[in-house]
Amino acid sequence: xxxxxxxxxxxxxxxxxxxxxxxxxxxxxxxxxxxxxxxxxxxxxxxxxxxxxxxxxxxxxxxxxxxxxxxxxxxxxxxxxxxxxxxxxxxxxxxxxxxxxxxxxxxxxxxxxxxxxxxxxxxxxxxxxxxxxxxxxxxxxxxxxxxxxxxxxxxxxxxxxxxxxxxxxxxxxxxxxxxxxxxxxxxxxxxxxxxxxxxxxxxxxxxxxxxxxxxxxxxxxxxxxxxxxxxxxxxxxxxxxxxxxxxxxxxxxxxxxxxxxxxxxxxxxxxxxxxxxxxxxxxxxxxxxxxxxxxxxxxxxxxxxxxxxxxxxxxxxxxxxxxxxxxxxxxxxxxxxxxxxxxxxxxxxxxxxxxxxxxxxxxxxxxxxx
Amino acid sequence: xxxxxxxxxxxxxxxxxxxxxxxxxxxxxxxxxxxxxxxxxxxxxxxxxxxxxxxxxxxxxxxxxxxxxxxxxxxxxxxxxxxxxxxxxxxxxxxxxxxxxxxxxxxxxxxxxxxxxxxxxxxxxxxxxxxxxxxxxxxxxxxxxxxxxxxxxxxxxxxxxxxxxxxxxxxxxxxxxxxxxxxxxxxxxxxxx
Amino acid sequence: xxxxxxxxxxxxxxxxxxxxxxxxxxxxxxxxxxxxxxxxxxxxxxxxxxxxxxxxxxxxxxxxxxxxxxxxxxxxxxxxxxxxxxxxxxxxxxxxxxxxxxxxxxxxxxxxxxxxxxxxxxxxxxxxxxxxxxxxxxxxxxxxxxxxxxxxxxxxxxxxxxxx
Numbered sequence: 001x002x003x004x005x006x007x008x009x010x011x012x013x014x015x016x017x018x019x020x021x022x023x024x025x026x027x028x029x030x031x032x033x034x035x036x037x038x039x040x041x042x043x044x045x046x047x048x049x050x051x052x053x054x055x056x057x058x059x060x061x062x063x064x065x066x067x068x069x070x071x072x073x074x075x076x077x078x079x080x081x082x083x084x085x086x087x088x089x090x091x092x093x094x095x096x097x098x099x100x101x102x103x104x105x106x107x108x109x110x111x112x113x114x115x116x117x118x119x120x121x122x123x124x125x126x127x128x129x130x131x132x133x134x135x136x137x138x139x140x141x142x143x144x145x146x147x148x149x150x151x152x153x154x155x156x157x158x159x160x161x162x163x164x165x166x167x168x169x170x171x172x173x174x175x176x177x178x179x180x181x182x183x184x185x186x187x188x189x190x191x192x193x194x195x196x197x198x199x200x201x202x203x204x205x206x207x208x209x210x211x212x213x214x215x216x217x218x219x220x221x222x223x224x225x226x227x228x229x230x231x232x233x234x235x236x237x238x239x240x241x242x243x244x245x246x247x248x249x250x251x252x253x254x255x256x257x258x259x260x261x262x263x264x265x266x267x268x269x270x271x272x273x274x275x276x277x278x279x280x281x282x283x284x285x286x287x288x289x290x291x292x293x294x295x296x297x298x299x300x301x302x303x304x305x306x307x308x309x310x311x312x313x314x315x316x317x318x319x320x321x322x323x324x325x326x327x328x329x330x331x332x333x334x335x336x337x338x339x340x341x342x343x344x345x346x347x348x349x350x351x352x353x354x355x356x357x358x359x360x361x362x363x364x365x366x367x368x369x370x
Numbered sequence: 371x372x373x374x375x376x377x378x379x380x381x382x383x384x385x386x387x388x389x390x391x392x393x394x395x396x397x398x399x400x401x402x403x404x405x406x407x408x409x410x411x412x413x414x415x416x417x418x419x420x421x422x423x424x425x426x427x428x429x430x431x432x433x434x435x436x437x438x439x440x441x442x443x444x445x446x447x448x449x450x451x452x453x454x455x456x457x458x459x460x461x462x463x464x465x466x467x468x469x470x471x472x473x474x475x476x477x478x479x480x481x482x483x484x485x486x487x488x489x490x491x492x493x494x495x496x497x498x499x500x501x502x503x504x505x506x507x508x509x510x511x512x513x514x515x516x517x518x519x520x521x522x523x524x525x526x527x528x529x530x531x532x533x534x535x536x537x538x539x540x541x542x543x544x545x546x547x548x549x550x551x552x553x554x555x556x557x558x559x560x561x562x563x
Numbered sequence: 564x565x566x567x568x569x570x571x572x573x574x575x576x577x578x579x580x581x582x583x584x585x586x587x588x589x590x591x592x593x594x595x596x597x598x599x600x601x602x603x604x605x606x607x608x609x610x611x612x613x614x615x616x617x618x619x620x621x622x623x624x625x626x627x628x629x630x631x632x633x634x635x636x637x638x639x640x641x642x643x644x645x646x647x648x649x650x651x652x653x654x655x656x657x658x659x660x661x662x663x664x665x666x667x668x669x670x671x672x673x674x675x676x677x678x679x680x681x682x683x684x685x686x687x688x689x690x691x692x693x694x695x696x697x698x699x700x701x702x703x704x705x706x707x708x709x710x711x712x713x714x715x716x717x718x719x720x721x722x723x724x725x726x727x
Contacts, residue, residue, distance in 0.1 A: 055625060055641035056662065082622060088450060088643055089425045090624040093635040100703065102710055110717055118713040147704075147711035154631060168633025175635050177624065180426075189629055190636035197627075197638050231589065232641065232661065234623050237425075238447050239657045241581050244589035245623070245643060246661035252631060275627045275638055447647070448616060 023068050037061035046249075046278025047071060051319060052078030053179075053198040055248050055277050072200075072319050079320050090175070092233040092242055096252045096275070098151055099228040103279075106155050107222040108256055114152035119227060120279070155224040156254045156271060165256065165269040185311050192294055192314060193287075197275060199317030201283045207307040208289035216293045216305030220272065223256035227279050251276050253284035257292050260299045270299060381405070382421035389418060389543065392552035397505050397514040399498065402550045408440035410466040412494045414545045416444070423451040423462055430460035430489075434467040463491045468521050474528050479538040488555075492543045495519060498551070505529075507557040516551065518544050529559050580679070587678055587692055588671065592660050594695045596667035602691030603670060606683065611651055612673060618646040618665040646672040654679045 024031065038045055038061040048060040052075040060078060067073035103119025106112055118124075159165040176191040183191060196204060211218060229247040236243050253274035261267035272292025274284030293307035306312060316322060381403070388402040404413020405420060423429055429451045435441050442453055457463050457476045465471045471493065480488035495518040502517035503526050522528070532539045532555055539555030591599060603610075620642060627638040646658040646668035656676025658668040674691055677683035 050639065053639040054622075055639060058662075059642070082640055085642070086424055086619070086621040087426065087640070088621045088623050088645065090637070091626050091641075093626040093628045094638075096627070096631045100706070102706070103713075116715040116717075117710055118715065119710055120713075142709045143712040144705070144708035145712035145714070147707040156630065157632070168628070168630035170628070170633055172635055175626065175637055177637050179624075179637075179640075190634065193627075193629060194637045194639075232623075232625060234643070234659060236645070236657065236659055237450060237452070238647070239659070241585060243657070243659045244585060244592050245641075245659055246592035248625065248641065248661065250627075254631060271630050273630045275631075277639060 023066075032065055034058055034061040034065065037064055043279060044069075044071065046276075046280050047201060047283070048074045048078060050277040050280050050283060051075045051198055051200060052082075054078045054082045072323050076320050076323065088236075089234060091245070092235060093172075094230045094232060094248070094250065096226065096230060096250065097154060097157070099226055099230050099250070099252075100247075101152050101226060102228040102249075104152050104224065104226040104228075105222075106224045108155060108224075109158070112153075112155060112158065117152075121281075152226070154226070154254060156256070159223070159256070159269060163266070163268065166260065166271055168271070183314060185314075187310060187314060189291075189295070192310070193273065193275070193291060195314045195317055196287045196290055199287070200319035200322070201280070201286065203317050203319070203322075204286035204290050205282060207293070207313060208286035211289050211293050211305065211307045216296065216303075216308045218270075218272070218289075218292050218296075218301075219258035220289055220292065221256045222285065223254040223271075225251065225253045225281055225284065227251040227281065249278050251278065251280045251284045253281070253288040255285070255288040255292055270295070381417070385417045385421040388550060389422070389552065392543070392550055393509075393541070393554050395509045396507060396552055396554055396557045397510065397516045399549050399551050401548050402545070404548055407444050408438060410434055410438060410494070411441045411444065411464070412466070412545055412547075414548055414550055415464060415492055415494055416448075418492060418543070418545075418550075419445055419451070419462070419464070420448050423449040425450040425452065427461035428452050428454040428459050430454050430457045430463040432463070432465045432467055432471060434470070435464055457489065460489045463489050465491060465493045468493050468495060471522060474532050474540055477540045479535050479540060482538065485537040485539075488538065488540050490541045490543065492545060493521075495521065495544055495546045497546050498544075498549060504560045505553070505557045506560050507554075509554075509556075513560050516553075518546065526559050529553065529557070533558055584675055584678055587674065587687075588659070590692055590695050590699065591658075591671040591674055593699055594667075596664050596670055598695060598698075599667065599670040599674065599691060602687075602694060603673060605690035606677065606686045610673070610677065610683075612648040612676065614647065614669075615649050615655065616647050618644065618668055620644045620663045620665070644668040648672040648676050650676050650680060652680060 038057050041061075041064065044064055045057055045060045048063055048071060049055050049057065051071075052060065052063065054060075056078075059081060060074070063074035063077040063081075064071070066077060101114070101117060101119075103121060104114065104117045106116065110116070156165055160167060176188055176194070178191055178194055183195065187195070210216070212220070227249070229249050231247055232245045233242040234245050235241070251274075255272035255274070257270045257272055259267040260270050270292065272288040272290075272295070274287035274291065276283045276287065290307055290313060293305070294310055294313060296303045296305075296308040301308075303309075385402055388400045392398065392400045402414045402417055404415075405417045407413060407416030411419075419429070423445070429445060429449075431441065431445075431453060445451055445453065451462075454460055457472055458478050460478065463477055471491075474491075477489035477491060478487060480486060498516070498518050500517045500519035502515045504513040504515050506513040536555055541555055542553040544551050544553065621644075622640040623643045625638050625641050626635045628634065629636055641661055642663050644658075644660055644663055644665055644667070646665070647655055648658075648669065649655050654676050656672045656674065656679065658671030658673075658675060660668050660671055674687055677687045
């Protein structure tokens with residue numbers, strides 16, 4: 001419990017003014033524009049959109065600027081903003097098969113139709129600091145080459161041709177939405193994926209890593225990772241047909257995992273899936289690992305590892321919830337603490353009394369507390 | 371087609387406020403500025419639809435309203451709300467002909483866990499006079515008298531039955547012209563005069 | 564209303580008109596407000612219209628598919644702005660676009676209305692859609708060419724038959 005304490009108004013006001021002052025920093029240094037953040041810190045914008053669960057590059061850039069680069073604070077701002085807007089409905093499911101590919105790689109097949117397209121990636125960089133970037137630099141435009149493929153068949157699709165991988169059930173039914181109905185367990189895979197899609201990248205990364213290290217191993221291969229733009233369509237009741245709303249960038253990861261099979265079903269690969277706003281490769285890979293781990297029970301595997309514990313994973317993945325509960329500890333708990341203090345003093349007094357009675361001084365404290 | 375309201379946000383807030391206050395003081399009259407809408411959808415009902423309904427609140431129309439395609443068209447255009455044929459699926463039910471309104475039991479009463487998942491029934495009456503009845507309950511210090519017509523003959527019995535379900539049950543809004551009053555599920559009919 | 568208008572013509576024509584409107588919306592949704600408005604000025608400054616409903620920004624829940632090809636799930640929301648305009652003739656046009664640009668949604672709605680008006684359709688196609696389509700096509704080709712340059716050619720070393 002905490003109680004309202006008055007008297008801090010002036011201090012709070014001045015603290016906010018000080019925050020604005022240090023956010024701006026040295027006035028001799030040019031101020032950041034949202035376009036600069038959007039363009040040059042694009043992956044930060046992607047992450048904030050993804051975990052803020054709101055696709056709007058400009059708003060995410062604004063949130064990053066306002067939060068002084070504190071990503072979780074920026075995500076919080078975006079989540080708060082979205083609650084002020086009415087919802088028009090849900091889009092038609094995006095077709096990642098039709099993606100305008102910017103990057104597409106597979107760790108399972110070297111020669112797949114469309115090939116390995118690296119796109120803008122940190123892979124194969126030397127991870128050496130590039131001091132040339134410390135100054136403004138002229139960057140030549142990237143090379144071009146003739147392009148043949150317009151769309152790329154997915155690796156899971158290719159595996160499905162020979163029934164080597166499990167098929168998804170494409171049935172369109174009721175779609176769970178954890179922003180409308182509180183999460184309850186067991187949760188369907190739709191809700192789990194929604195939760196993971198907005199979940200904290202670091203948390204999912206650690207959980208995904210834990211499955212690789214043996215806590216719920218499921219032998220993953222990065223079947224395919226693709227990043228690019230897809231068109232979003234929305235069936236507008238008033239218009240009467242599905243209206244194209246524009247393009248969004250998405251990253252998709254298809255993990256191909258160890259087999260399942262049964263008396264009636266031939267052994268086949270299983271799948272883990274990751275989808276995220278923007279170019280969020282690490283996030284989608286971790287998400288796919290955790291998605292697969294959470295399917296352990298469904299697939300009749302041994303369970304017990306943290307990443308397989310649905311309630312544990314889904315209840316702790318949201319960094320806005322997590323930061324709210326952790327950071328609330330800094331709010332005044334004066335009365336709470338007074339109560340604890342009173343109790344402790346009483347225990348100590350009782351202890352001292354007993355010690356005096358018995359004329360011993362080395363009784364452990366927990367005995368005294370009994 | 372409705373002319374563009376210069377201050378749609380304020381109009382919407384005004385309608386919301388009127389209804390909120392109506393629910394806070396059951397039986398008391400509030401004024402609600404209507405918007406132009408195709409008959410038999412009353413302007414005040416239309417204003418409520420515009421400010422309260424959206425794509426997540428299914429709307430049910432009684433036979434008289436459903437018989438006018440322009441009404442459904444108007445609701446879709448201005449609120450995006452889906453129209454449903456089963457009153458039990460409706461977040462809002464609009465009744466233009468009170469005599470033929472379905473039994474309250476056919477609307478959604480909500481559940482013990484989520485009593486809010488119930489239908490709010492908006493009834494268009496012609497006037498607030500006629501045979502009166504008294505209500506009491508939260509929002510009113512003393513019993514308040516209310517009259518409206520036309521209403522089904524067994525309206526008071528229906529209110530009784532609705533109160534029995536508490537905390538489940540439906541909430542009612544009565545509209546005549548620009549006057550609106552609310553009968554939330556918490557009210558009790560104390561006497562008929 | 565728009566839907567009512569469509570009901571007046573026979574089913575097939577209405578469907579063809581919808582396909583055409585959808586295709587135009589796809590181009591407009593990817594354009595900037597300034598560019599659409601520049602084209603609209605060439606169509607004619609004198610087009611009068613009213614707004615039967617105010618322009619509004621809201622959200623849509625963006626859906627993906629489980630595994631890329633399975634049942635839908637909610638991936639996160641996106642901002643969307645919608646507008647509706649009505650011409651003097653009664654024709655209603657709609658604009659639904661990602662983002663929060665009211666000016667753009669209104670311009671798209673106006674284009675949609677004019678595309679349904681026989682005396683404006685060709686002009687909108689010529690002054691608004693054609694230039695946008697061309698610019699977008701060029702951008703796409705360029706992006707695809709840049710991407711293609713990052714494609715790994717595993718055979719180059721062993722085959723030695725590359726023309727480059």
